[in-house]
Amino acid sequence: MDTGLQHLHSYMTYLVLLGVLISFGAALAGWLGNKTFTDKDRKMGLLGLIPVHLQWVIGVILYFVSPLGMKNFSGEAMGDSVSRLYILEHPLTMIIAVVLITIGYSRAKRQIGTDNRGFKSIAIFYGIGLFLILLRIPWNAWPGN
Numbered sequence: 001m002d003t004g005l006q007h008l009h010s011y012m013t014y015l016v017l018l019g020v021l022i023s024f025g026a027a028l029a030g031w032l033g034n035k036t037f038t039d040k041d042r043k044m045g046l047l048g049l050i051p052v053h054l055q056w057v058i059g060v061i062l063y064f065v066s067p068l069g070m071k072n073f074s075g076e077a078m079g080d081s082v083s084r085l086y087i088l089e090h091p092l093t094m095i096i097a098v099v100l101i102t103i104g105y106s107r108a109k110r111q112i113g114t115d116n117r118g119f120k121s122i123a124i125f126y127g128i129g130l131f132l133i134l135l136r137i138p139w140n141a142w143p144g145n
């Protein structure tokens with residue numbers, strides 16, 4: 001169960017990065033091209049939102065079952081950079097990224113048929129979210145070999 005979830009979390013990361021990157025690129029193109037944000041463009045935003053939300057749920061469960069998550073919490077572990085990454089920095093940064101991406105999508109949804117502001121919202125919030133995800137992926141362990 002534990003290793004199955006860990007593998008799922010690991011594979012889902014490809015979908016997260018791909019989805020967010022596609023949503024971000026499409027939004028950037030629409031924003032810079034001054035296009036009107038449509039419902040089709042909202043669906044492009046879902047490409048990033050859906051895997052990010054699935055990954056968030058898997059991550060939270062993993063946090064409670066993995067030996068690297070909550071079970072490893074101690075003052076001593078916080079002094080070790082890899083342990084601290086899994087206990088604190090990775091979960092916290094990813095949750096902030098998920099919240100930002102969700103805000104970007106929700107704001108964009110309200111701009112359908114107006115102007116290019118929906119694109120701008122997705123481009124900025126997904127862009128920052130992507131940056132945060134890349135910043136705190138455990139690169140020591142992923143993609144592995």
Ligand code: HEM
Pocket residue numbers: 006009010013016052055056058059060061062063066067068069086090091092094095097098133137138141142143144
């Ligand atoms: C967009 C969100 C997220 C991404 C892209 C992501 C990505 C990753 C990656 C690439 C790994 C290393 C997997 C490996 O060893 O191959 C990992 C491990 C881990 N993540 Fe996440 N994660 C996300 C969200 C979260 C959240 C929200 C939590 C907890 C609240 C979390 C908890 C963990 C834990 C505990 C591990 C260590 C698992 C183990 O090796 O036993 N993750 N994550």
